[in-house]
Amino acid sequence: MSEPAAELPISDARDSLADVVSRAHYAGRITYVTRRGQRLAAIVPADLAEAIERAEDAADVAAARDALARIEAGEVPISLAELREELGL
Known part of the structure; x- marks a missing residue:
């Protein structure tokens, strides 16, 4: 506890x-x-920080797989320049 x-x-x-x-x-x-x-x-505690890192890594992998699946399904990705413009960078 x-x-x-x-x-x-x-x-x-x-x-x-x-x-x-x-x-x-x-x-x-x-x-x-x-x-x-x-x-x-x-x-x-280090084990808590490590668990958070693992969860973040898993979320990143899931997001990347989802993006690849959308591209394979025909969705056209936006360019880095478009992304920067959209984010106001």
Whole structure:
């Protein structure tokens, strides 16, 4: 069972980084590092971060397969220039 998430100002996190990392590793605690009350980052257990990366990779693979299937079905992909224009880049 993991501990509930905590918030910690960046100055305190800097002073107690080893303890924060140990709590993430051994207790599964997520600690949000804040500045002026705004969350900037999170220290999370490595297995959680790895699970998120695997899920993102799986979503990327599924999206790529879907795009290839649409192209094979005759859909015409847009060019990079068109995409940039559409996104306002």
